[in-house]
Amino acid sequence: MAVDYTTQTTGGIGDAVLRKEDRKFVTGEGRYVDDLKLPGMLHAAFVRSSFGHARITSIDATAALALPGVHAVLTHATLPVETGVLSASNPGGDVRHPEQAILAKEFARYVGEPVAMVIADDRYLARDGADLVHVEYDPLPVVVDAEQALEPGAPLVHAEYDSNLVKTLEHVTDGFDDAMAKASKVIKLRVDNQRLTPSAMETRGCIGDWQEATGEVTLYTSTQVAHFVRTFVSIVCGTSEAKVRVVTPDVGGGFGAKLNTYREEFAVCAASHVVGRPVKWIEDRTEAGVATIHGRAQVQYYEAGVTDEGRIVALKFDAVQNNGAYNMLLTPSISHLTLFMVPGLYDIQDISIRIRQTFTNTTPTDAYRGAGRPEATHGIERLMDAIADDLGIDAVEIRRRNFIQPDQFPYSSATGLVYDSGEYEMNLDKALELSDYAGFAARRAESEANGKYRGIGLSTYVEVCGLAPSAVTAALGIGAPGWEHSTVRLHPTGKATVITGTSPHGQGHATSWSQITQTELGIPFEDVEVIHGDTAFQPYGLGTYGSRSLAVGGIALYRSLGKVREKARELAAHLLECSMDDLEWTGSSWQVKGSPDRAKTIQELAYAGWTSASLPEGLEPVLEATTFHDPPNFTFPSGTHVCEVEIDPDTGRVEVLNYTAVDDCGNVINPLIVDGQVHGGVIQGLGQALFEETVYSEDGQMLTPTLVEYLVPSAADVPPMTLARTVTPSPSNPLGVKGIGEAGTIGASAAIVNAAVDALSGLGVRHIEMPMQPARIWNVIQEATS
């Protein structure tokens, strides 16, 4: 649907309300970690390994310490911590978790690994000091490629193990061999989902402030998961969790890269303990290229057993996941998410999956927008086109023949998930109509007349969101639950404070949560303040990632609002001298049924609850409620994306001419925010499809450390987009919501690559790897035509 970009500034559920938090951001009034200045604050810079793999033979800080303004140079030997970085991920129970010391201990295993830390009066001096720390390295053999890392005789990233294998995830259904044997044809495809560098506008940064007299530690940090960070700081730094406070000011994007706990966060706390003053570290952009986690980096081998009609009867998936040099918070679980989504939205009941995770001498990988699901979707959607091509069946038709049908929900997938709802052909049909799929042949002919190749591609996806039922996360080997917290507090003046355990960093929760509050409790949108991001006043919250905030945190809010409304009802009945059953909810007040003159507004009840002049027996003062909501299931958004590209054979440039996205994210709280998420998500998928790739040389040097080499698309690279929605409400939660934060990214890359392959299919091209930069496409055309 075409969006009406209304100037409506307040509203309830479903209204296209402008975001209440945007004024401060667009006027430069946001407050990020780097805006914070504490009295006496010092600044840190890290000395980082310039080798992909080396033994550290000596660290000489004499010259740095002689520099006026340098207070300390800390190394593994002198940084007071109890342990290294911890991972919360252990799928299958026997994952190799090597020690990841906060500062490198004897060995450096990737370029950028922190080796020493310089504390100085200002950021410039700290950097000068870091340049003066002399580290002697004894270089060791390097392996950066995940498949090479598994070969016999490959250099060992961690010498304590006999191989670079981290973990093998396997899942084979009983009937797989028989089903594959009965297939009339087996179609194979190799797909490389390249390594990416998450590139949030705000790099990471943190300030550690250790109060010697009280033992209290305050950490200001740019994170998606403040409470995780607090728990882990207490363990790593050896202090009571009750004495650690983590503050998350405004956060300028994360995309999963801030769903982690990093060495620098622990290091600034420990360093503050050493120097007795607050210590700040702000990551610079080039540092971010090596010091913040990477995403994707998965090579996949597909074998599809198909019937002559194009039904997939058995699917084999064998992949190698590059975990990097260490496991971060969730690294081993990311490709586990791929495992779950291997069959996509197709009814494939016989499946064989093996994912081998490896260590390499590279920056660790972990969650990046979509986290394991874009890899699965890109692969299966490329495979569907390869099958269609091989069998001579239309790309649309092959999908129709394999879709899970509406009457199959709830659908038990071959990988053990239960899909909640969906109507995949509805998405597909709508997208085909909006993109004028039927009229494509004429447009292709027009391009051909101009010497260009034109192609159309589609991607149909389902994803798993709303992370996560806690019993499931436990079963998956994740050492953390998946519930979420909310508190709703009504003030004497009738205004509301909502405390949420989610951790918005661009998603617009202040707006959406206010809309839910207006609809469910009748407190006007503008009277609702949403606060978050300080463990001192918040109950434990799990944070924002995995498209979970609305489907889990929003439901926690919904339930707290319901509790407040029911408490208000009890109070209203007392004040109106009737029974609770005599009352009806008008949307903003409780009134005696059929008697509008006998009513109490929610604001009046908030005041009455505070004054407590007359409360019913047993009712506590104050309208306030708290909920910890653990979701009963995941949610499963789906969609169809279609795009058209034109390829210039002279230069190899792939131009995306138009893009249509039809998404089913269940019920929508704010269509503007949903559209914004789809726009941003599609652009990130487009970045992967066309431009972005994190490249290492064979000796482990990072070749794309800055935004000159690592090509993040700008607004000028964005094609015209047509967005539309279908709605199949999730039955798993009372709002019927599913999640939309990652859908665009999950759907986009395959649609764009499929369009490019379609454009060149006349030359016999069957597959193209990402990113489809001009030089690669030109080579593909040269090879196909020579």
Added chain:
Amino acid sequence: MIPSTLAYTKASSIDEAVAAVAAGAVPLSGGQSLMPMMRLRLAAPEAIVDLGGIPELVGICEDENEIAVGAMTIHREVAASELIRAHAGLVADAAAGIGSPQVRNRGTIGGSLGHADPHSDMPATLIAAGASVLVRGPNGERRILVEDLITTYLTTTLEPGEIITQVRIPKGDDHSAYAKFHRRAIDWTIVGVAICIGDDGVRAAATGVADRPVRLSAFEEVLNGGGSLDDAIARIAEGVEPHAGLDGSVEYKKHLLGVLARQAHAEASSR
């Protein structure tokens, strides 16, 4: 940006700037190249002298034979100049396509030449236009053809203490154009071709195919000898030495030369 400690002065006259540069300061013009290098600490000057306070270094004017562009004139002004558009369209083409609007509002024509990056657009177009620079140093003023200014990566024939004060572009009927190719909408040029069809023949130069901007001599020779464009393009890569990189292979970049030469030639001929 986290540079090392440095001394900063802002010159108010050319003489003051020359004195500072002669004493070892690095001249700062628009800061679109020097600042990123300082950010990465690839450059760590102990002193910089800001040329932003010298009025006579800014502006575009003409005499009978040449257009004079002050070295501190920003790309946006060059791109918008009707005078430059009328006589040297390729220079306006290049200025209009450098980086982003933010870069064009800060970056200067003199700074781009002095920085001598082989992927910068301005040098090749000025070579094809037959332009010169006026430079001022401790020993006074001299004139250098842009073609003789840049010798290799980030290296010029400027003597110690010299700064570029003006760019001189010959006037004439404009049959010129610059065509370039890059990956994102806003990005560094992979390859660019500048062509100027003048009364004395065709001059062509390229960006991104060597350690410096280069004349496309074989291409010119064929066209100036009466040969066809196809024949000229067949020889266009003679003498160029592009580097293979993440942006493309040697073969690809040589191929792009031909593609862009055809575009630039068509555009220049139509003007």
